[in-house]
Amino acid sequence: MMQSRLASLNLEGLRSFLLSLVVALGAFPALAQQATPSLPLLFDSRERLAKPDLSALVRLRFLTSMDFPPFNFTDQNGKLGGFNVDLAREICTELEIADKCQIQALPFVDLKDALGASQGDAVIAGVAVTAELRRQFAFSRPYLMLPARFVRNVKVAVQGDAATALAGHTVGVVKGTAHEAMLASYFPKLKAMPFDSKDALLAALKDGKVEAAFADSLQLSFWVSSPASAKCCELFDGPYLSEQFLGEGMTIMLRQKDDVLTAALDHALAALSRSGRLQEIYLRYFPYGLY
Numbered sequence: 001m002m003q004s005r006l007a008s009l010n011l012e013g014l015r016s017f018l019l020s021l022v023v024a025l026g027a028f029p030a031l032a033q034q035a036t037p038s039l040p041l042l043f044d045s046r047e048r049l050a051k052p053d054l055s056a057l058v059r060l061r062f063l064t065s066m067d068f069p070p071f072n073f074t075d076q077n078g079k080l081g082g083f084n085v086d087l088a089r090e091i092c093t094e095l096e097i098a099d100k101c102q103i104q105a106l107p108f109v110d111l112k113d114a115l116g117a118s119q120g121d122a123v124i125a126g127v128a129v130t131a132e133l134r135r136q137f138a139f140s141r142p143y144l145m146l147p148a149r150f151v152r153n154v155k156v157a158v159q160g161d162a163a164t165a166l167a168g169h170t171v172g173v174v175k176g177t178a179h180e181a182m183l184a185s186y187f188p189k190l191k192a193m194p195f196d197s198k199d200a201l202l203a204a205l206k207d208g209k210v211e212a213a214f215a216d217s218l219q220l221s222f223w224v225s226s227p228a229s230a231k232c233c234e235l236f237d238g239p240y241l242s243e244q245f246l247g248e249g250m251t252i253m254l255r256q257k258d259d260v261l262t263a264a265l266d267h268a269l270a271a272l273s274r275s276g277r278l279q280e281i282y283l284r285y286f287p288y289g290l291y
Contacts, residue, residue, distance in 0.1 A: 038279070038291065039278065039279045039282040039291070040145070040291060041273055041274070042141070042144075042145070042249075043141070043269070043270040043273045043274065047270070049263070049266050049270045050263065050267065051095075051264065051267045052260045052261075052263050052267070053260075054095060054097055054260070054261075057097060057100060057261075058100070059100045059102060059121075060092065060097060060100055060101050060102070060121050060122065060261070061101075061102045061103075061104065061119075061121045061122070062088040062101065062102065062103045062104070062120065062121070062122050062124050063103075063106055063111055063114055063115060063119070063123045063124070063125070064080070064082075064084055064088070064104070064105050064106075064111075064125045065105060065106065065107065065108040065125045066105040067108065068108070068125065068126055069082060070082055070285035070286070071083045071084045071125070071250075072084050072085060072125055072126075074105070080103065080105050082285065083281060083285040083286075084124045084126070084250075085103060085124075086281045086284065086285075087124065087143065087281055088101070088103055088122075088124050089103070090268075090272055090277055091265060091268040091269070091272070094268040094271050094272055094277075095264055095267075095268050104120060108125060111123045111125055111127065111253075112136075112137075115137065115254075116136070116137075118255070121254065121255070121258065122253065122265065123252065123253040123254075124252045124253075126250060127251075127253050128247055129247060129248040133253070136256070137254060137256055138253070138254045138255065138256045138258065138259075138262050139248075139252065139253055139254070139262075140253075140254070140262060140265045140266055140269060141251070141266045141269055141270075142248055142249035142250060143249075143250055143252075143269045143272075143273070143278065144249055144250040144282070145241050145246075145249040145250070146216060146217060146218050146246060146249065146250070146290065147217045147238060147240055147241045147246070147290060147291060148179055148215065148238065148239065148241075148246065149214075149215070149216075149217040149220050149221075149236070149237070149238040149239055149240070149290075150163060150166065150171070150212055150214050150235070150237050150238060151205065151212065151213050151220045151224060151234065151235050151236060152166070152169075152211060152233060152234060152236040153205055153206070153210075153211055153212070154231075154232065154233060156169060156211040156212070158236075161236070161237065162237055163187055163236075163237045166187075166190055166211075166212050166236075167189060167190065168191070169190075169211040169212055170191050170192075170193050170210045170212070171183065171187075171190050171191060171193065171210065171211070171212045171213065171214055172192075172193050172194075172195055172201045172204055172210035172213040173192050173193070173194055173201070173213065173215065174194070174195055174196075174198055174201055174215065175194035175195065175196060178245045178246060179214055179216065179245075180194060181245060182214075182240070182245040182246070183214045185245070186242075187214075192214075193210055198215065201213055202223060202228075202229075205232070205233060206229060206230065206233065212236065217239055217291070218286075218290060220235060221235065221286065221288040221289060221290055222288065224288065225287075238291075239290065252265055
């Protein structure tokens, strides 16, 4: 079975959508100065994750891809960057092994085989956690969840700021997606209108053919603030998280028997979350916030 990115997202549509926004919006770090969204803590402050001894580690090779902005991409100078790339570097600093760390970009479809062949030690590229992959690989604790959100046309008057205020209004959703199933499960009383693609959905929302939409917060947050939306719309209510519909979130994939390294990455992620450094990286690449 072919690898997939986060289960709720269409890979090709998401890739092209976000790449177009990179061009329209420019550099992510510059945009991050415009807002201060917060990142929910995914690690309990009372939980203590031991730091394993990595003195025998010769090197730590992170594998990533270069076509999934703002997580992994190459900038106009050909330099590898993105949320996952910066996070990998911070993990190495936290574990005090920065001089032993390497980050290599490969085509996304090659990542699983490369890790299985020990051409790298950890994949940090938005690989969706599936039951099949869990039989082959280990995964770190999640470090970022991608929620669902509503977005509404600002010309539409709604009474209140909760999803229930959309009763009687048409809510667009892309057919056949996890978001369509989630909308039906969470909000069965809302009037859903399915669309064949995300582009068709957003065009209808912008033109007022539907009054609201329910989709992936990552795409919506950048689209709402991009020239493509022409300031037609705003995020509304949420965020909504669901492991059942949206998967386990962003994790790092490792070989199954690398228990020490897996524990070390979990320790580093927890430390970065509690110290605020994970929040700092988040602000560089998600200036408009996912939550």
